[in-house]
Amino acid sequence: MNELLLQTIDNLPPLPETVTKLQQYIDSTGENVEVQRVVDIISKDPLLTGDLLRLANSPYYGFSREISTLNQVVSLLGISSVKNVAIANSLRSGFKIDVSPYGLDTQNFLGNSAKEADFISEWFRETDKKLSQLLAPCAMLLRLGMILFANTLIQSGKDKEFLAMLKESNFADISSVESEFCGLDHLSFLGFLFDYWKFDEVLIQTTAYITMPHAAADEVKKNAYALAIINKVFEPYQGGSPYNMHEAVALIKEAKIEGISFDMDRFLEILPAEARNNLNKQVENE
Template sequence: MERVSMQSIVESVDDLPSLPQVAVKVMKLTEDPDSTAQQINNVLNEDQSMTARVLRLANSAYYGFPRRISTVTDAIIYLGFKTIRGIVMAASVSDILSQEMEGYALAPGELWRHSQCAAMTARFIAKTVKFNSLDLAYTAALLHDIGKVILNSHLKKGYQAVVARVMVGDIPFSEAENEILGYNHALVGARVAEKWNLPPELVEAIAMHHSPEKAQINKKLTAIVHMADALCLSMGIGIGLDGMMYPLSAEAMDLLELDEDSLETMVAQLSDMFVDQQSF
Protein backbone atom coordinates (compact mmCIF):
# COMPACT_ATOMS: atom_id res chain seq x y z
CA MET A 1 0.00 0.00 0.00
CA GLU A 2 1.18 3.53 -0.69
CA ARG A 3 2.60 5.34 2.29
CA VAL A 4 2.35 9.07 2.18
CA SER A 5 4.07 10.96 4.95
CA MET A 6 2.43 13.70 6.97
CA GLN A 7 5.18 15.96 5.61
CA SER A 8 4.13 15.52 2.00
CA ILE A 9 0.50 15.89 2.98
CA VAL A 10 1.33 19.16 4.70
CA GLU A 11 3.08 20.30 1.55
CA SER A 12 0.03 19.40 -0.47
CA VAL A 13 -2.00 21.73 1.73
CA ASP A 14 -0.39 24.42 -0.42
CA ASP A 15 -2.31 23.09 -3.42
CA LEU A 16 -5.51 23.90 -1.67
CA PRO A 17 -7.05 27.09 -2.97
CA SER A 18 -6.47 29.98 -0.63
CA LEU A 19 -9.45 31.80 0.78
CA PRO A 20 -10.99 34.00 -1.92
CA GLN A 21 -9.80 37.61 -1.75
CA VAL A 22 -13.34 38.81 -1.24
CA ALA A 23 -13.62 36.65 1.89
CA VAL A 24 -10.29 37.91 3.23
CA LYS A 25 -11.48 41.51 2.76
CA VAL A 26 -14.84 40.83 4.42
CA MET A 27 -13.07 39.18 7.38
CA LYS A 28 -10.97 42.33 7.83
CA LEU A 29 -13.91 44.71 7.46
CA THR A 30 -16.14 42.83 9.90
CA GLU A 31 -13.40 42.92 12.52
CA ASP A 32 -13.48 46.69 12.46
CA PRO A 33 -16.49 48.14 14.27
CA ASP A 34 -16.13 51.34 12.24
CA SER A 35 -16.80 49.56 8.95
CA THR A 36 -20.13 50.20 7.32
CA ALA A 37 -22.64 47.88 5.71
CA GLN A 38 -22.02 49.80 2.49
CA GLN A 39 -18.30 48.95 2.51
CA ILE A 40 -19.01 45.25 2.98
CA ASN A 41 -21.64 45.41 0.28
CA ASN A 42 -19.15 46.99 -2.14
CA VAL A 43 -16.59 44.28 -1.51
CA LEU A 44 -19.10 41.47 -1.95
CA ASN A 45 -20.34 43.01 -5.16
CA GLU A 46 -16.95 42.31 -6.69
CA ASP A 47 -17.96 38.67 -6.77
CA GLN A 48 -21.47 37.99 -8.02
CA SER A 49 -21.47 34.27 -7.39
CA MET A 50 -20.31 34.88 -3.83
CA THR A 51 -23.11 37.43 -3.39
CA ALA A 52 -25.64 34.89 -4.64
CA ARG A 53 -24.38 32.22 -2.24
CA VAL A 54 -24.36 34.63 0.70
CA LEU A 55 -27.97 35.62 0.00
CA ARG A 56 -29.03 32.00 -0.35
CA LEU A 57 -27.50 31.14 3.02
CA ALA A 58 -28.92 34.27 4.66
CA ASN A 59 -32.37 33.20 3.47
CA SER A 60 -32.07 29.64 4.68
CA ALA A 61 -34.76 28.53 7.12
CA TYR A 62 -32.09 28.45 9.80
CA TYR A 63 -31.99 32.20 10.30
CA GLY A 64 -35.77 32.25 10.21
CA PHE A 65 -36.38 35.67 8.76
CA PRO A 66 -40.05 36.17 8.00
CA ARG A 67 -39.40 38.06 4.82
CA ARG A 68 -36.98 37.57 2.00
CA ILE A 69 -33.56 39.16 2.34
CA SER A 70 -32.77 40.29 -1.16
CA THR A 71 -29.75 42.53 -0.82
CA VAL A 72 -26.43 42.19 0.94
CA THR A 73 -27.05 45.45 2.78
CA ASP A 74 -30.31 44.06 4.22
CA ALA A 75 -28.56 40.85 5.19
CA ILE A 76 -25.94 42.84 7.10
CA ILE A 77 -28.55 44.97 8.82
CA TYR A 78 -30.77 42.03 9.83
CA LEU A 79 -28.10 39.49 10.67
CA GLY A 80 -25.23 41.65 11.88
CA PHE A 81 -21.51 41.75 11.08
CA LYS A 82 -20.60 38.59 12.95
CA THR A 83 -23.21 36.41 11.32
CA ILE A 84 -22.36 37.77 7.89
CA ARG A 85 -18.76 36.91 8.55
CA GLY A 86 -19.65 33.27 9.17
CA ILE A 87 -21.91 33.18 6.13
CA VAL A 88 -19.20 34.61 3.88
CA MET A 89 -16.79 31.98 5.20
CA ALA A 90 -19.35 29.28 4.43
CA ALA A 91 -19.93 30.68 0.93
CA SER A 92 -16.15 30.67 0.39
CA VAL A 93 -15.54 27.06 1.35
CA SER A 94 -18.67 25.51 -0.12
CA ASP A 95 -16.90 24.59 -3.37
CA ILE A 96 -13.96 23.02 -1.57
CA LEU A 97 -16.22 21.01 0.72
CA SER A 98 -18.59 20.00 -2.05
CA GLN A 99 -15.95 18.17 -4.07
CA GLU A 100 -16.73 14.56 -4.70
CA MET A 101 -15.47 12.45 -1.79
CA GLU A 102 -15.05 9.22 -3.71
CA GLY A 103 -12.29 7.66 -1.64
CA TYR A 104 -13.98 8.59 1.55
CA ALA A 105 -17.23 6.76 1.02
CA LEU A 106 -19.24 9.95 1.18
CA ALA A 107 -21.75 10.82 -1.51
CA PRO A 108 -21.16 14.06 -3.45
CA GLY A 109 -22.21 17.04 -1.39
CA GLU A 110 -22.40 15.02 1.80
CA LEU A 111 -19.38 16.60 3.46
CA TRP A 112 -20.77 20.04 2.65
CA ARG A 113 -24.14 19.14 4.17
CA HIS A 114 -22.41 17.68 7.20
CA SER A 115 -20.23 20.79 7.59
CA GLN A 116 -23.25 23.08 7.32
CA CYS A 117 -25.15 21.00 9.83
CA ALA A 118 -22.21 21.09 12.23
CA ALA A 119 -21.83 24.86 11.82
CA MET A 120 -25.49 25.59 12.51
CA THR A 121 -25.62 23.08 15.34
CA ALA A 122 -22.48 24.53 16.92
CA ARG A 123 -24.03 27.98 16.83
CA PHE A 124 -27.16 26.57 18.42
CA ILE A 125 -25.21 24.79 21.18
CA ALA A 126 -23.14 27.93 21.73
CA LYS A 127 -26.34 29.91 22.26
CA THR A 128 -27.76 27.27 24.59
CA VAL A 129 -24.66 27.14 26.79
CA LYS A 130 -24.15 30.93 26.58
CA PHE A 131 -20.76 30.66 24.91
CA ASN A 132 -19.34 34.10 24.19
CA SER A 133 -18.87 33.80 20.43
CA LEU A 134 -21.56 32.18 18.34
CA ASP A 135 -19.70 33.19 15.22
CA LEU A 136 -16.48 31.47 16.22
CA ALA A 137 -18.37 28.27 17.05
CA TYR A 138 -20.09 28.41 13.66
CA THR A 139 -16.86 28.86 11.70
CA ALA A 140 -14.87 26.27 13.65
CA ALA A 141 -17.56 23.64 13.10
CA LEU A 142 -17.94 24.61 9.46
CA LEU A 143 -14.27 23.79 8.89
CA HIS A 144 -13.83 20.88 11.34
CA ASP A 145 -13.54 18.15 8.68
CA ILE A 146 -11.72 20.13 5.99
CA GLY A 147 -8.72 17.80 6.37
CA LYS A 148 -10.81 15.06 4.76
CA VAL A 149 -10.76 16.95 1.48
CA ILE A 150 -6.96 16.88 1.42
CA LEU A 151 -6.57 13.29 2.57
CA ASN A 152 -9.20 12.10 0.20
CA SER A 153 -7.62 13.65 -2.85
CA HIS A 154 -4.06 12.64 -2.00
CA LEU A 155 -4.52 9.18 -0.60
CA LYS A 156 -7.13 7.42 -2.63
CA LYS A 157 -5.69 3.94 -1.98
CA GLY A 158 -4.60 4.73 1.56
CA TYR A 159 -8.09 5.85 2.37
CA GLN A 160 -9.52 2.63 1.04
CA ALA A 161 -7.36 0.82 3.57
CA VAL A 162 -8.71 3.08 6.30
CA VAL A 163 -12.26 2.41 5.16
CA ALA A 164 -11.58 -1.34 5.16
CA ARG A 165 -10.09 -1.11 8.67
CA VAL A 166 -13.19 0.67 9.99
CA MET A 167 -15.38 -2.02 8.45
CA VAL A 168 -13.62 -4.93 10.15
CA GLY A 169 -12.97 -3.58 13.59
CA ASP A 170 -14.87 -1.52 16.08
CA ILE A 171 -12.67 1.50 15.85
CA PRO A 172 -13.59 5.07 15.02
CA PHE A 173 -12.54 6.50 11.68
CA SER A 174 -9.94 8.87 13.09
CA GLU A 175 -8.37 5.98 15.03
CA ALA A 176 -8.15 3.93 11.85
CA GLU A 177 -6.46 6.89 10.16
CA ASN A 178 -3.93 7.10 13.00
CA GLU A 179 -3.27 3.41 12.84
CA ILE A 180 -2.81 3.18 9.09
CA LEU A 181 -1.49 6.61 8.15
CA GLY A 182 0.07 7.78 11.39
CA TYR A 183 -2.06 10.95 11.43
CA ASN A 184 -5.69 11.90 10.92
CA HIS A 185 -7.94 14.35 9.11
CA ALA A 186 -8.22 16.56 12.19
CA LEU A 187 -4.48 17.32 12.23
CA VAL A 188 -4.38 17.89 8.49
CA GLY A 189 -7.41 20.20 8.78
CA ALA A 190 -5.62 22.21 11.43
CA ARG A 191 -2.73 22.78 8.98
CA VAL A 192 -5.21 24.14 6.45
CA ALA A 193 -6.62 26.52 9.06
CA GLU A 194 -3.09 27.68 9.86
CA LYS A 195 -2.40 28.28 6.22
CA TRP A 196 -5.48 30.48 6.10
CA ASN A 197 -4.20 32.43 9.12
CA LEU A 198 -7.23 31.58 11.20
CA PRO A 199 -6.98 32.26 14.95
CA PRO A 200 -5.17 29.65 17.11
CA GLU A 201 -8.33 28.67 19.03
CA LEU A 202 -9.98 27.82 15.74
CA VAL A 203 -6.97 25.79 14.60
CA GLU A 204 -7.11 23.94 17.91
CA ALA A 205 -10.83 23.20 17.69
CA ILE A 206 -10.27 21.60 14.27
CA ALA A 207 -7.22 19.66 15.46
CA MET A 208 -8.94 18.31 18.58
CA HIS A 209 -12.52 17.81 17.47
CA HIS A 210 -12.21 14.06 18.04
CA SER A 211 -10.27 14.48 21.30
CA PRO A 212 -11.72 17.63 22.90
CA GLU A 213 -10.26 16.78 26.30
CA LYS A 214 -6.81 17.62 24.87
CA ALA A 215 -7.71 21.23 24.07
CA GLN A 216 -5.79 23.94 25.92
CA ILE A 217 -6.52 27.30 24.35
CA ASN A 218 -10.30 27.19 24.21
CA LYS A 219 -11.72 24.03 25.71
CA LYS A 220 -15.31 25.19 25.40
CA LEU A 221 -15.03 25.95 21.71
CA THR A 222 -13.49 22.56 21.00
CA ALA A 223 -16.15 20.84 23.10
CA ILE A 224 -18.91 22.64 21.18
CA VAL A 225 -17.46 21.54 17.82
CA HIS A 226 -17.16 17.97 19.07
CA MET A 227 -20.77 17.91 20.29
CA ALA A 228 -22.07 19.52 17.10
CA ASP A 229 -20.27 16.89 15.00
CA ALA A 230 -21.73 14.10 17.15
CA LEU A 231 -25.27 15.51 16.98
CA CYS A 232 -25.15 15.81 13.18
CA LEU A 233 -23.89 12.25 12.90
CA SER A 234 -26.65 11.06 15.22
CA MET A 235 -29.18 12.87 13.02
CA GLY A 236 -27.66 11.11 10.02
CA ILE A 237 -26.48 14.28 8.32
CA GLY A 238 -23.27 13.50 6.49
CA ILE A 239 -23.01 10.15 8.12
CA GLY A 240 -20.53 8.31 5.90
CA LEU A 241 -18.24 6.03 7.82
CA ASP A 242 -17.45 8.58 10.45
CA GLY A 243 -20.83 8.01 12.01
CA MET A 244 -20.34 4.30 12.56
CA MET A 245 -18.44 4.70 15.78
CA TYR A 246 -18.22 8.07 17.36
CA PRO A 247 -17.07 8.10 20.95
CA LEU A 248 -18.75 11.02 22.67
CA SER A 249 -16.44 12.79 25.07
CA ALA A 250 -17.84 12.75 28.60
CA GLU A 251 -15.50 15.61 29.46
CA ALA A 252 -16.91 17.76 26.69
CA MET A 253 -20.42 17.10 27.95
CA ASP A 254 -19.45 17.96 31.53
CA LEU A 255 -17.66 21.09 30.46
CA LEU A 256 -20.76 22.34 28.65
CA GLU A 257 -23.00 21.08 31.47
CA LEU A 258 -25.00 18.95 29.06
CA ASP A 259 -26.62 15.61 29.83
CA GLU A 260 -28.53 12.95 27.89
CA ASP A 261 -31.82 14.78 28.39
CA SER A 262 -30.56 18.14 27.22
CA LEU A 263 -29.00 16.48 24.17
CA GLU A 264 -32.30 14.85 23.30
CA THR A 265 -34.10 18.14 23.59
CA MET A 266 -31.53 19.77 21.35
CA VAL A 267 -31.78 17.06 18.72
CA ALA A 268 -35.56 17.53 18.65
CA GLN A 269 -35.22 21.29 18.22
CA LEU A 270 -32.53 20.93 15.60
CA SER A 271 -34.47 18.34 13.62
CA ASP A 272 -37.33 20.84 13.36
CA MET A 273 -34.88 23.42 12.15
CA PHE A 274 -33.36 21.09 9.59
CA VAL A 275 -36.61 19.77 8.12
CA ASP A 276 -35.83 21.98 5.21
CA GLN A 277 -32.64 20.22 4.19
CA GLN A 278 -32.66 22.31 1.05
CA SER A 279 -31.08 25.02 3.13
CA PHE A 280 -27.82 23.06 3.21
Protein backbone atom coordinates in the same frame (compact mmCIF):
# COMPACT_ATOMS: atom_id res chain seq x y z
CA MET B 1 6.69 16.55 7.50
CA ASN B 2 4.57 13.68 6.18
CA GLU B 3 4.77 13.58 2.36
CA LEU B 4 1.02 13.33 1.74
CA LEU B 5 0.31 16.09 4.25
CA LEU B 6 2.88 18.33 2.59
CA GLN B 7 1.31 17.61 -0.80
CA THR B 8 -2.13 18.45 0.59
CA ILE B 9 -0.86 21.78 1.96
CA ASP B 10 0.97 22.62 -1.27
CA ASN B 11 -2.28 22.14 -3.20
CA LEU B 12 -4.38 24.42 -1.00
CA PRO B 13 -5.98 27.08 -3.22
CA PRO B 14 -5.93 30.82 -2.56
CA LEU B 15 -9.14 32.49 -1.50
CA PRO B 16 -11.21 34.31 -4.15
CA GLU B 17 -10.21 37.92 -4.81
CA THR B 18 -13.30 39.43 -3.17
CA VAL B 19 -12.83 37.41 0.02
CA THR B 20 -9.14 38.33 0.13
CA LYS B 21 -9.97 42.03 -0.25
CA LEU B 22 -12.57 41.70 2.50
CA GLN B 23 -10.04 40.04 4.80
CA GLN B 24 -7.37 42.64 4.11
CA TYR B 25 -9.72 45.55 4.69
CA ILE B 26 -11.15 44.22 7.97
CA ASP B 27 -7.78 43.09 9.34
CA SER B 28 -6.05 46.36 8.43
CA THR B 29 -8.66 48.77 9.81
CA GLY B 30 -9.40 47.05 13.12
CA GLU B 31 -11.98 48.96 15.16
CA ASN B 32 -12.29 51.61 12.43
CA VAL B 33 -13.93 49.22 9.98
CA GLU B 34 -16.99 50.68 8.23
CA VAL B 35 -20.09 48.61 7.49
CA GLN B 36 -20.73 50.37 4.19
CA ARG B 37 -17.19 49.66 2.98
CA VAL B 38 -17.68 45.96 3.81
CA VAL B 39 -20.96 45.99 1.89
CA ASP B 40 -19.30 47.72 -1.07
CA ILE B 41 -16.54 45.08 -1.27
CA ILE B 42 -18.95 42.13 -1.10
CA SER B 43 -21.49 43.64 -3.51
CA LYS B 44 -18.94 43.55 -6.32
CA ASP B 45 -19.26 39.74 -6.23
CA PRO B 46 -22.86 38.75 -7.13
CA LEU B 47 -22.27 35.06 -6.31
CA LEU B 48 -20.92 35.82 -2.84
CA THR B 49 -23.73 38.32 -2.27
CA GLY B 50 -26.33 35.70 -3.15
CA ASP B 51 -24.66 33.06 -1.00
CA LEU B 52 -24.50 35.33 2.04
CA LEU B 53 -28.16 36.29 1.68
CA ARG B 54 -29.12 32.63 1.33
CA LEU B 55 -27.07 31.65 4.38
CA ALA B 56 -28.47 34.52 6.44
CA ASN B 57 -31.98 33.20 5.71
CA SER B 58 -31.04 29.58 6.43
CA PRO B 59 -31.64 27.63 9.67
CA TYR B 60 -28.02 28.36 10.65
CA TYR B 61 -29.10 31.75 11.93
CA GLY B 62 -32.83 31.43 12.56
CA PHE B 63 -33.80 35.05 12.03
CA SER B 64 -37.53 35.62 12.40
CA ARG B 65 -37.81 37.88 9.36
CA GLU B 66 -36.44 37.67 5.84
CA ILE B 67 -33.01 39.22 5.29
CA SER B 68 -33.08 40.92 1.90
CA THR B 69 -30.05 43.24 1.75
CA LEU B 70 -26.32 42.99 2.36
CA ASN B 71 -26.56 45.84 4.85
CA GLN B 72 -28.94 43.72 6.91
CA VAL B 73 -26.61 40.72 6.72
CA VAL B 74 -23.61 42.71 7.94
CA SER B 75 -25.57 44.54 10.63
CA LEU B 76 -27.24 41.41 12.02
CA LEU B 77 -24.32 38.98 11.82
CA GLY B 78 -21.53 41.42 12.59
CA ILE B 79 -18.47 42.14 10.51
CA SER B 80 -16.29 39.33 11.90
CA SER B 81 -19.02 36.74 11.35
CA VAL B 82 -19.57 37.93 7.79
CA LYS B 83 -15.86 37.62 7.09
CA ASN B 84 -15.67 34.11 8.55
CA VAL B 85 -18.80 32.93 6.74
CA ALA B 86 -17.55 34.42 3.46
CA ILE B 87 -14.29 32.47 3.81
CA ALA B 88 -16.09 29.26 4.77
CA ASN B 89 -18.61 29.53 1.95
CA SER B 90 -15.93 30.16 -0.69
CA LEU B 91 -13.98 27.13 0.52
CA ARG B 92 -17.01 24.86 0.75
CA SER B 93 -17.94 25.60 -2.86
CA GLY B 94 -14.38 25.68 -4.19
CA PHE B 95 -13.32 22.03 -4.04
CA LYS B 96 -14.05 19.02 -6.15
CA ILE B 97 -15.50 16.51 -3.70
CA ASP B 98 -14.82 12.81 -4.12
CA VAL B 99 -14.64 10.88 -0.86
CA SER B 100 -14.41 7.45 -2.49
CA PRO B 101 -11.04 6.79 -0.75
CA TYR B 102 -13.09 6.64 2.45
CA GLY B 103 -15.57 4.21 0.91
CA LEU B 104 -18.26 6.87 1.20
CA ASP B 105 -20.89 7.98 -1.28
CA THR B 106 -20.22 11.65 -1.94
CA GLN B 107 -23.88 12.74 -1.88
CA ASN B 108 -24.51 10.90 1.40
CA PHE B 109 -21.36 12.48 2.80
CA LEU B 110 -22.56 15.97 1.85
CA GLY B 111 -25.99 15.25 3.29
CA ASN B 112 -24.46 14.15 6.57
CA SER B 113 -22.30 17.29 6.66
CA ALA B 114 -25.42 19.41 6.23
CA LYS B 115 -27.06 17.56 9.13
CA GLU B 116 -24.10 18.43 11.35
CA ALA B 117 -24.55 22.12 10.65
CA ASP B 118 -28.33 21.93 11.11
CA PHE B 119 -27.91 20.12 14.43
CA ILE B 120 -25.72 22.89 15.84
CA SER B 121 -28.28 25.47 14.77
CA GLU B 122 -31.18 23.52 16.30
CA TRP B 123 -29.35 22.75 19.55
CA PHE B 124 -28.30 26.29 20.38
CA ARG B 125 -30.89 28.45 18.61
CA GLU B 126 -32.97 29.09 21.74
CA THR B 127 -30.33 28.88 24.48
CA ASP B 128 -27.21 30.37 22.89
CA LYS B 129 -27.84 31.95 19.50
CA LYS B 130 -24.46 33.70 19.61
CA LEU B 131 -22.69 30.35 19.90
CA SER B 132 -24.79 28.91 17.09
CA GLN B 133 -23.81 31.77 14.79
CA LEU B 134 -20.15 31.64 15.83
CA LEU B 135 -19.89 27.93 15.07
CA ALA B 136 -21.61 28.13 11.67
CA PRO B 137 -18.32 28.37 9.68
CA CYS B 138 -16.85 25.49 11.71
CA ALA B 139 -19.90 23.34 11.06
CA MET B 140 -19.80 24.16 7.35
CA LEU B 141 -16.19 22.95 7.13
CA LEU B 142 -16.01 20.25 9.82
CA ARG B 143 -15.14 17.53 7.27
CA LEU B 144 -13.00 19.69 4.98
CA GLY B 145 -9.91 17.73 5.98
CA MET B 146 -11.48 14.53 4.67
CA ILE B 147 -12.19 16.20 1.33
CA LEU B 148 -8.61 17.44 1.03
CA PHE B 149 -7.06 14.15 2.16
CA ALA B 150 -9.25 12.25 -0.31
CA ASN B 151 -8.13 14.48 -3.18
CA THR B 152 -4.47 14.00 -2.28
CA LEU B 153 -4.86 10.24 -1.91
CA ILE B 154 -6.45 10.03 -5.37
CA GLN B 155 -3.77 12.24 -6.95
CA SER B 156 -0.97 10.22 -5.37
CA GLY B 157 -2.51 6.87 -6.34
CA LYS B 158 -2.80 5.74 -2.73
CA ASP B 159 -6.58 5.86 -2.49
CA LYS B 160 -7.05 2.10 -2.95
CA GLU B 161 -4.42 1.30 -0.32
CA PHE B 162 -6.03 3.76 2.09
CA LEU B 163 -9.49 2.25 1.56
CA ALA B 164 -8.12 -1.27 1.99
CA MET B 165 -6.70 -0.33 5.40
CA LEU B 166 -10.00 1.24 6.43
CA LYS B 167 -11.77 -1.98 5.47
CA GLU B 168 -9.26 -4.02 7.49
CA SER B 169 -10.29 -2.08 10.58
CA ASN B 170 -13.97 -2.35 9.60
CA PHE B 171 -14.00 1.48 9.38
CA ALA B 172 -13.83 1.56 13.18
CA ASP B 173 -10.97 4.05 13.50
CA ILE B 174 -10.70 6.42 10.55
CA SER B 175 -8.46 8.84 12.46
CA SER B 176 -5.73 6.23 13.00
CA VAL B 177 -5.63 5.35 9.29
CA GLU B 178 -5.58 9.05 8.38
CA SER B 179 -2.69 9.60 10.78
CA GLU B 180 -0.76 6.68 9.32
CA PHE B 181 -1.11 7.95 5.74
CA CYS B 182 -1.23 11.72 6.23
CA GLY B 183 0.49 12.36 9.54
CA LEU B 184 -2.63 13.49 11.42
CA ASP B 185 -6.41 13.05 11.36
CA HIS B 186 -8.82 15.34 9.53
CA LEU B 187 -10.16 17.06 12.65
CA SER B 188 -6.68 17.90 13.90
CA PHE B 189 -5.88 19.25 10.42
CA LEU B 190 -8.85 21.63 10.59
CA GLY B 191 -7.16 23.96 13.07
CA PHE B 192 -4.21 24.34 10.71
CA LEU B 193 -6.56 25.08 7.80
CA PHE B 194 -8.43 27.77 9.75
CA ASP B 195 -5.10 29.39 10.59
CA TYR B 196 -3.87 29.08 6.99
CA TRP B 197 -6.90 30.92 5.61
CA LYS B 198 -6.86 33.51 8.43
CA PHE B 199 -10.17 32.94 10.12
CA ASP B 200 -10.68 34.84 13.38
CA GLU B 201 -8.43 33.63 16.19
CA VAL B 202 -11.38 32.39 18.24
CA LEU B 203 -12.31 29.98 15.43
CA ILE B 204 -8.70 28.90 14.91
CA GLN B 205 -8.44 28.00 18.60
CA THR B 206 -11.87 26.38 18.60
CA THR B 207 -11.05 24.03 15.73
CA ALA B 208 -7.57 23.30 17.09
CA TYR B 209 -9.07 21.67 20.19
CA ILE B 210 -11.96 19.62 18.82
CA THR B 211 -10.17 16.37 19.68
CA MET B 212 -9.18 17.58 23.18
CA PRO B 213 -11.70 20.20 24.31
CA HIS B 214 -10.71 19.92 27.97
CA ALA B 215 -7.34 21.48 27.05
CA ALA B 216 -8.81 24.50 25.25
CA ALA B 217 -8.57 28.00 26.69
CA ASP B 218 -11.59 29.04 28.74
CA GLU B 219 -12.86 31.49 26.12
CA VAL B 220 -13.19 28.76 23.46
CA LYS B 221 -13.74 25.68 25.63
CA LYS B 222 -17.53 25.58 25.16
CA ASN B 223 -17.07 25.94 21.39
CA ALA B 224 -14.60 23.04 21.27
CA TYR B 225 -16.82 20.82 23.42
CA ALA B 226 -19.82 21.55 21.20
CA LEU B 227 -17.96 20.48 18.05
CA ALA B 228 -16.48 17.43 19.79
CA ILE B 229 -19.98 16.32 20.78
CA ILE B 230 -21.35 16.93 17.28
CA ASN B 231 -18.52 14.83 15.88
CA LYS B 232 -19.55 11.88 18.04
CA VAL B 233 -23.11 12.09 16.74
CA PHE B 234 -22.28 12.47 13.03
CA GLU B 235 -18.79 11.03 12.54
CA PRO B 236 -18.63 9.01 9.29
CA TYR B 237 -19.32 5.31 9.93
CA GLN B 238 -19.25 5.45 13.74
CA GLY B 239 -21.42 8.53 14.26
CA GLY B 240 -24.40 7.82 16.50
CA SER B 241 -23.18 4.31 17.37
CA PRO B 242 -23.70 3.07 20.95
CA TYR B 243 -20.05 3.74 21.73
CA ASN B 244 -20.08 7.22 20.20
CA MET B 245 -23.32 8.17 21.92
CA HIS B 246 -21.93 7.16 25.29
CA GLU B 247 -18.87 9.26 24.44
CA ALA B 248 -21.08 12.22 23.49
CA VAL B 249 -22.94 12.08 26.81
CA ALA B 250 -19.63 11.70 28.64
CA LEU B 251 -18.37 14.87 26.94
CA ILE B 252 -21.49 16.77 28.02
CA LYS B 253 -20.93 15.62 31.61
CA GLU B 254 -17.22 16.41 31.41
CA ALA B 255 -18.05 19.91 30.17
CA LYS B 256 -20.36 20.40 33.16
CA ILE B 257 -17.48 19.58 35.50
CA GLU B 258 -15.52 22.26 33.64
CA GLY B 259 -18.31 24.75 34.38
CA ILE B 260 -19.90 24.54 30.92
CA SER B 261 -23.62 23.85 30.68
CA PHE B 262 -25.32 22.33 27.65
CA ASP B 263 -29.07 21.81 27.20
CA MET B 264 -29.25 18.02 27.53
CA ASP B 265 -33.02 17.88 27.02
CA ARG B 266 -32.78 19.72 23.70
CA PHE B 267 -29.82 17.57 22.69
CA LEU B 268 -31.81 14.39 23.26
CA GLU B 269 -34.90 15.82 21.58
CA ILE B 270 -33.21 16.57 18.26
CA LEU B 271 -30.93 13.54 18.05
CA PRO B 272 -31.40 11.36 14.96
CA ALA B 273 -33.66 8.45 15.90
CA GLU B 274 -30.96 5.79 15.59
CA ALA B 275 -28.51 7.77 17.70
CA ARG B 276 -31.17 8.30 20.37
CA ASN B 277 -31.98 4.59 20.44
CA ASN B 278 -28.30 3.74 20.76
CA LEU B 279 -28.04 5.73 23.98
CA ASN B 280 -29.66 2.85 25.83
CA LYS B 281 -27.68 0.08 24.18
CA GLN B 282 -24.83 -1.78 25.81
CA VAL B 283 -21.41 -0.78 24.53
CA GLU B 284 -19.59 -3.85 23.29
CA ASN B 285 -16.15 -4.46 24.70
CA GLU B 286 -13.41 -3.89 22.18
